[in-house]
Amino acid sequence: MPSATLHESSFDARREVPVVVTPSDVELVQRVRKGDSWAKEALYRKYFGPIWSTVLRLLGNRTDAEDVVQDTFAIALSEFESLRQPEAVGGWLMQIAVRQTHRRFRRRKLRRLLGLDRSIDDAPLELLVQRGTSPEVRADLARVDRVLARLPAAHRIAWMLRYVEGGSLEEVAAACSCSLATIKRRISAADDQVRKYVRIEEA
Numbered sequence: 001m002p003s004a005t006l007h008e009s010s011f012d013a014r015r016e017v018p019v020v021v022t023p024s025d026v027e028l029v030q031r032v033r034k035g036d037s038w039a040k041e042a043l044y045r046k047y048f049g050p051i052w053s054t055v056l057r058l059l060g061n062r063t064d065a066e067d068v069v070q071d072t073f074a075i076a077l078s079e080f081e082s083l084r085q086p087e088a089v090g091g092w093l094m095q096i097a098v099r100q101t102h103r104r105f106r107r108r109k110l111r112r113l114l115g116l117d118r119s120i121d122d123a124p125l126e127l128l129v130q131r132g133t134s135p136e137v138r139a140d141l142a143r144v145d146r147v148l149a150r151l152p153a154a155h156r157i158a159w160m161l162r163y164v165e166g167g168s169l170e171e172v173a174a175a176c177s178c179s180l181a182t183i184k185r186r187i188s189a190a191d192d193q194v195r196k197y198v199r200i201e202e203a
Helices: 025-033 037-059 062-078 086-113 135-149 153-163 169-175 180-194
Strands: 008-012 017-021
Touching: 025 037, 025 086, 037 062, 037 086, 037 153, 062 086, 086 153, 086 169, 135 153, 135 180, 153 169, 153 180, 169 180
Parallel strands: none
Antiparallel strands: 008 017
């Protein structure tokens, strides 16, 4: 995508200073549908960060995460006409990203069955924490990583979206394209396994 400035400016003659105007998601989506390159870049810059960080934590591998994020935006650009609620474009993009993450997990499973998978997880939870985190916390996160790695992908993704990304149950259900009851069951099943090895303090 061509480089572009994220904000467009108008000019307030009375104050003689530029006034920064940030288009809403609805306006950005409308402009993307019309082929506006600036709007495509603005939307990408706005949502790349949260989608990248979420996918990286879900997959634990930077190469896989890069592929998923790239696929997510490519798919979104080809399916914008199907977006019924432009104001919810952020959640819609995350839904695509989670769907692509599931596909990546299935591909990993197949490659391992065929003896072809040589990838190494390079972004486990313990390496994504802030500097100064205690060795005890890092050890707990390493145990969480090992537990999550043994869970079905759907359970792992649901648990991480809820407890690592901090999404509400409704947001997690929407991202995973399933009912609230289903997402509760997945999170509960994963949580039961995690708590066998790690003590989690409730906020």
